[in-house]
Amino acid sequence: MTLSAINSEKIPNNVHLSDDKRLQRALERWQPKFIDWWKGMGPEGFQEKDVYLRTAVSVDREGWAHFDHVRMPEYRWGIFLSEAEPGRKIGFGDNHERDVWQEVPGEHRNALRRLIVTQGDTEPASVEQQRLLGQTCPSLYDLRNLFQVNVEEGRHLWAMVYLLQSYFGRDGREEAEGLLERRSGDVDKPRILTTFNEPIADWLSFFMFTNFTDKDGKYQLLSLAESGFDPLARTARFMLTEEAHHMFVGVTGVERVVRRACEMMKEHDCDDVRPYGGVPLTLIQKYINFWYTSSLDLFGSEKSSNAANYFAAGLKGRAWEMKKHDEHLCLNDYYTMTCVEDGRLTQEDVPLRNAMNELLRDNYIDDNEKSVQKWNREVKKHGFDFEFTLPSKRFHRKVGIYSTHRFNPEGNLIDQEEFNAHHDEWLPNEDDRVYVRSLMKQVTQPGQCANWIAPPNKGINQNPFEYEYVKL
Ligand SMILES: [Fe+2]
Ligand SMILES: [Fe+2]
DSSP states (O other): OOHHHHHHSSSOBSSOGGGOHHHHHHHHHHHHHHHHHHHHHSSTTOTTSEEEEEEOSOSSTTTTOEEEEEEGGGOOOOBOOOOOOTTOBOOSSTTTTSBOBSSOOGGGHHHHHHHHHHHHHHHHHHHHHTTTGGGGOSOHHHHHHHHHHHHHHHHHHHHHHHHHHHHSHHHHHHHHHHHHHOOTTOSSSOOSSGGGGSOOOSHHHHHHIIIIIHHHHHHHHHHHTTOSBHHHHHHHHHHHHHHHHHHHHHHHHHHHHHHHHHHHHHHHTOSOOGGGTOOOHHHHHHHHHHHHHHHHGGGOOSSOHHHHHHHHHTSSOOTTHHHHOSOOOOSSOEEEEEEEETTEEEEEEEEGGGGHHHHHHHHHHHHHHHHHHHHHHHHHHTTOOOOOOOOOTTTTOSSSTTTTSEEOTTOOEEOHHHHHHHHHHHSOOHHHHHHHHHHOOOOOSTTOOOTTSOOOSSOSTTOOTTSOSEEO
């Protein structure tokens, strides 16, 4: 299909939507509901403004990053799958080496629907969590990045809705409606996963979220990109290209807050930069502790028969299953897991298939070490010996085998009393949150930046920082 043919369609796509009238009608019926949801629950106060956004118009190198000023409700949300791999086989599990599925196999229908709905639910949830942040943006550049992340999460919702509507019949249509009906943080109809119900009330949280929580998304997508259900694998592969920018926003956002703090520490010869309107490094560490551990929970239980079943069936593989692993059955291997027994830490060998969540979590942890190193390089550059660290994966967990015990950030078992005594040293308390929120004042003059954060090293798509990214 040519670029202009794609652009002339009501719903841009590379899935030959016009050849499937039934599906096309179903999606066209869902589209106005999506736009209503976007106008009601999307970025507040900026719907009529022109924003410099990247739009995917195809999946090839030139087509997927097309930049222009557009109003968000007119954004061209489309359906794009990565190119099919001819002759692709299922890469792992009990169906290893069989042809991939182009239709949903009956026996895996419920499991697949659950995977798709859970992934799909996170996409609109994050838009809802971030809907008020525009009112306190530190610069036009940041405002634009927020909206870019938001519209792409909207597109990821489209991607999941496409799968539901095309492959799951009536249930799929009902699930697609449900994705627009749940609300982040709502008591009666909350989003499915806890982290996606946490409020994101300030930009430090936004940067932590796009670094830590979007990166969880990356690893979920990496494992779905291996799926034997080919349309899901191809959808996840294309989503990963967009996800990279979200994590860039997060990791560089935190880096700029660190840089500004270091500049103030140098200028005023102090550690506590609060009197000068900066965010102290110790406070940044507390935000890391909170958002990192909350995102660890998203991988699910350490020992999981669901995860084992997904792997066995060929629905959800390991990250880089085909690239990084030689043995794809995982029937004879074990994962040595640290567990709690009789009030002390013990080692237990868990059959590898049951430890799939934990393997993916370990990949995620390694990736986060790189972010922390980047922030530490920034501190070093200014000549300070402070070091950010990731707490132990046992610390402050709400899901899984560690959630019923208390640990310090080093991962040692402690009692509730000791945890309470150190709580405010390890995790943001109400005063911290109030302080961070007090810094959030909107800055929208092109080329200007709020005092608590350094400007970025460069702008978007070769444009300077001073560029008018949002026309107000
Ligand atoms: Fe997403
Ligand atoms: Fe994302």
